[in-house]
Amino acid sequence: MGYDSAATRGRLLDAAFDEFVRVGLAGARVDRIAAAASANKQAIYAYFGSKDALFDAVLTDRLTVLADMVPFTPADLPGYTGALLDALTADPGLLRLTQWKALERPGASQLERDAHVSKAAEIAEAYGVSLETGMDMLMLVVVAAQSWATTAPEIRNPGDADESGRLARHRAAMTNAIAATVAELLPAAEAPAHRELRI
Numbered sequence: 001m002g003y004d005s006a007a008t009r010g011r012l013l014d015a016a017f018d019e020f021v022r023v024g025l026a027g028a029r030v031d032r033i034a035a036a037a038s039a040n041k042q043a044i045y046a047y048f049g050s051k052d053a054l055f056d057a058v059l060t061d062r063l064t065v066l067a068d069m070v071p072f073t074p075a076d077l078p079g080y081t082g083a084l085l086d087a088l089t090a091d092p093g094l095l096r097l098t099q100w101k102a103l104e105r106p107g108a109s110q111l112e113r114d115a116h117v118s119k120a121a122e123i124a125e126a127y128g129v130s131l132e133t134g135m136d137m138l139m140l141v142v143v144a145a146q147s148w149a150t151t152a153p154e155i156r157n158p159g160d161a162d163e164s165g166r167l168a169r170h171r172a173a174m175t176n177a178i179a180a181t182v183a184e185l186l187p188a189a190e191a192p193a194h195r196e197l198r199i
Helices: 005-027 030-036 041-048 051-069 074-090 092-104 110-127 131-146 163-185
Strands: none
Touching: 005 030, 005 041, 005 051, 005 092, 030 041, 030 051, 041 051, 051 092, 051 110, 074 092, 074 110, 074 131, 074 163, 110 131, 131 163
16 A cells, blocks of 8 residues: 555644644644654654644644635625534634634734635625724624633523523524624625524
8 A cells, every 4th residue: 555645644634633722832742743643753844844834734724624614605694603603613623723823823824814804805895894894793703603612611501501402592692693783883784684583
C-alpha cells in the first residue's frame, strides 16, 4: 500500500483540532498531535511548518467546513441564526477553538476579517444600508447563534427543564429576536417574513 500524504495531512488536522480545543495553542504539544494522528513530528513541520501554522490551518479548515454546512443567507437572517446555532451546538469544539484563538492571539486574521466584512457587505447590499449597519446586524446574529454554547447549563436552563425542549425554546427566542431586530435595524427589508415561533 502506497503512502497517502493527503490522508496523513487530514489525520494531523483532526488530531490537532482535538488537541487545540482541549488545551489551546500554548498548551498543545506536537508530539501528542503526531501520536494521535499515527504520524511523526517531522510530518507536522513538513506539511505545516510550525505549530502556529498548524493552528491556522486547523482554524481555516474548520471555518471552511462550517461555511459549507451553514450557507450565509442575508435575505433570511433569522433562518441563518437558527442554522448557525444548530451547527455550533452540535460541534462546540469549533467555538472553543475560536475562543482559544481570541485569548491567545487577539485580533482577526485577514481570512476572518474578509469573511466577516463580506457577509456584512452582503447584508448592506440586500437591505440598502451602510456597511457599518450590516456589520452591527451580523454581530448580533453571531452573538445570538453562540449564546447557547457559551452559557453554562446551570444558567441557560435555570428551571432544570428537559434540555432538548429548553434548547428548542431558546432557538425560537433567538430567531424571533433576530427577526425583530431585522425589522428595527433594516426597515427597508424585502426579506421573507419570519414565521414567529411559539416559545
